[in-house]
Amino acid sequence: MVLPLGFQGQKPGQACKLLRSLYGLKQASRQWNAKLNSALASRGFEQSKSDPSLLTKGSGKDFIAILIYVDDILVGSPNLHQIQILKAFLDDTFKIKDLGSLGFFLGIEAHVGDSGLNLCQRKYALDILNESGFINCKPVNTPMVPGHQLSKEGGTALADISSYKRLIGRLLYLTATRPDIAYAVQQLSQFVDTPTDEHLTAAHRVLLYIKKAPGQGLFYPKNGALQLNAFSDSDWASCSETRKSVTGFCVFLGSSLISWRSKKQATVSRSSSEAEYRALAATVCELQWLNLLLHGLQAKPSKPAVVFCDSKSAIAIAENHVFHERTKHIDIDCHVVREKVSQGLIKLLSVTSTSQTADGFTKTLPTSMFQWFVSKLGIQNLHAPVYGGIRGYERQFRRRALTPIHAS
Known part of the structure; x- marks a missing residue:
């Protein structure tokens, strides 16, 4: 190393002591x-x-x-x-x-079997439970209490908010393979600035749900169809404080869930139709990005993406320009739906509210409806006995051309 100009006390044969490496x-x-x-x-x-x-x-x-x-x-x-x-x-x-064939990557456990690929974060989930003191807790069937509304005013402010922030941050990363807790974590993440004991209790409820099946994750079967199907939904004015709606969507490639979102909308919608239309716009933008990504992977879908929506009025707004008087106050970027419909990139279809898969991304559901929602997401518990457990999958494990590498 060369000593900097103006260095005081320089003597022959001196060496520099490294205080900070390049990685810092x-x-x-x-x-x-x-x-x-x-x-x-x-x-x-x-x-x-x-x-x-x-x-x-x-x-x-x-x-x-x-x-x-x-x-x-x-x-x-x-x-x-x-x-x-x-x-x-x-x-x-x-x-x-x-590191050889794909096993762990960024904390996500991957198992390749004869039937397909399973992704889960069991070790990460158990670490969260152990750190929070919930490793031996009694599990529950849903991540949130149905009908319970969280707000900033309820409860007593926490003296130390760092533990709440850390817990929510870890739960956010867990949603990478657990879409069933996406809505609950989205609701809890709104209060990281001023959490109360009620918010912490609701976060602990999510931990009780995770304890039921920490090895639960996504399953991607082999030889699936290259057809994009999406479900778009919204819960109009669900936030009691801002009256903003919640957008929820999930996108499937064949029968495999590859993208999902639960997010509060940026503006207040004047009607449920407008809220659904904004949710459609977010879904269409995601589909457009997935199309480009699949083209880059040389897996071009053979047919236009199908978007299922349970609002006939929102579909009518997207397909019929006669509704201009009712929609001229809506941001121009929302009308990307009309453009993509006319280009043939997507096809809008109506679906009943009882068959709306994205419903669980917009609101809390009763136990029976929540279990139906989870069953439609293609989620499996890799470590459950019904799937042969972890050892059963290891016996089926075959070498695949997926290799993780760590460079230094």
Whole structure:
């Protein structure tokens, strides 16, 4: 190292003591990402426009995809030889640690069997329960008490809000494989600035529900249809304080759930039709992004995406321009629904409220309706005896061309 100019007391033979490594600097992650992308670009990889962390190369049997999260890399290809070539290149360019076939990635447990892929966060869920003191609690059937409305005014303010913030942050990451708690966590996350004992009690209720099946996660069957189907719903003026509505949607690729959201809308809707129309706009934007992502993965859907909505008036607004007088106050960006319908990207279909799968993303449901909602999400408990347990899956485990890599 070269001593900085103006350094006082410089003597011959002096050495610098390193106080902070490169990993501690703010620009370290950006420089690493630029270097990694540059190295992969030299091998012919192209960065996806829909997701900058995804890089692809080739086509057909020589297709290979790389998913990057800082220095954790997931490689997928139908050709194992392509993966071996890439790993040899990365090992020559950087020092990497080959973690073998896909097992754990970013805290998500993955098991590949003859029937398909199962993703869960059992260890992460058990860590949350153990840290919160709920590892031996009595489980419940729903993450929220039906009919219970949370507000900022109820309860006594917590003296230490850091524990509540940490708990909600960990639950938010758990929703990556647990869409059944998405609405409950969305409601609780609204009060992280000024939580009360009532909010903490509601958060503990979610932990009681997680204890029932900590190994529950998503299942993706093999050879599924490349057809996008979405369910869009909203709960009009459900927030008692702001009177804003909640948007909820879920998107399936064949029978596999690949995207979902439970989020409060940005503005107040004047009617339930407007709230449903705004939810449709959010769903259509998600479908457009998923279409681009699938094209980059060379898995282009063969038919237009089908969107199911339980509001006939919202469908009429999207398909019929005669309703201009009723919708001229709605933001222009919401009318993306009309544009995509006319382009043939999506097809709107009506569905009854009792068959609306996205209903569980907009409101609390009674036990029977909540169990029906969970059954439609394609969720399975990998560690339950009915599925052979973890050992049963390990016996079925076969080597697949999915390889996680840690680069250093």
